[in-house]
Amino acid sequence: MEEGKVYSPDGVFAHLAMLEAQAHEAAVKQEEKEQQEEKLARLKARVQELRAQRDELRAKVDLQQKGQLGKEGVVSDPAQPSARAVVEWNIKRIKAMLQVFYLTGISGKLTKRGVCFCISTAYEGTYLDSYHLDLLTKPEEVQIHRHSIPIFIPLEQIATKYLQTDIRRFLAVLSDHLNAYVGRRYQADQLQEHFSNQIEGTLQRNSLCNLLVFNYNVSKKSQTFPFNARLLYGDLCCSLPTEVIVSCTPDAPASLAARAAAHSDAFRRVALHKAFRSFGSAAESVDGAP
């Protein structure tokens, strides 16, 4: 009976269609397989190419290191360098020199209509934000075209006083403000980052970072924050506070309250995070005493 079905017209067509579908599927699979093999071959070749490049470079760098081991002085390229190489060397040298200017605090670039200055800031050895000031020096008076100075820095005041008469002085005063602001902010950030378990919640500060208020303790194990500090930085060009008030909660032990004056003194003289470090070691030495 089934044989009869296969040999009927419908059965034959169905069978042919099935064979066709099978062949098609096989062709597709074959093509896929070939594509994957091709891709694999390409990847393998690329790996070989890169490995060879890498090995060549390693050998070159090794040779350089060996060549420099015995000599401290400068060495000229033994093969006669092309004029292009000399020019490119000089370009790199000058670029490096311009980067050094960045480290001095005032750098910049000449523009068609004036100069674009870059004021860099740092706290001790760590360089922090840099700010740009695009000045137009033509036709007559100096104008600030664009800048990235934060709005709470008194730029207009400083400009009114110095910009037209002494640009150097203008930049120096602006740099003082910016460096002091960034220094205050850095100290607050360091305190928050390294002593977060000794501070209740987060440090309260304004955008200019010249008013800080926080509750703290000196022991890392204590759960309460008996001290309250209020630091006011009256001099905007200074990163140490001009006014410090440290108070202690009324229910704190007398020994703790006595330290408030010492803390206040420390905050006035030393950077915020460094003062905290000194409290920590003082507290430990007291705790360790018999």
Add this chain to the structure above:
Amino acid sequence: MDNGIFQVYEDEIQSLEEEVKLLTEKYEDSQQESTFFSDEEILMSIKSFQREFQGESKGHESPSDLKAQLESLEKDLSFLMKFTGIQFTSHSKKTVEKTRDRTVGKHRLSGHCYSVSFQLEFQLLEMQNKENVSAVITDLSIIMESGEDSDVSKFVSSTEERGNLLTFFRSLSSYAEWYEHRRFTFLHFK
């Protein structure tokens, strides 16, 4: 064929490409830092450069582009030196460590601000994190001409201790101007 094997090769390709990039930078840094050309050599090269490469276009910048770039950089540098009063007479840099996100360079710098000369050595650590590059100065050593002055030597040692390179330069500027002013005043009275 499973995709796992493709991933293995692709990962290796990426890591090799990074390594090649880093080694290339190391090689070029080292070439740059150990080479020195005198002013005459530089001038001669600039002159012959345009003749040599007339019409060449290898995908490199054209001679006139390079020359324009050089002139623009020289103008910027000379402006900064005149404006700030800080003249660098020599600068040498040696890359002592270079990885994908960390570069340490040893710098030697000498120069003068008006009539006050200085010599500096420091290490600059540059680290690449997610958003930006951070720069930190360590091992700062300063030699100043007017080092006998006790105020100056106190300033120099506290600056060295804290790695305060920026403060050094800003204070140098105002000190040098004051010193210059004082010098002229004394000369006037001689």
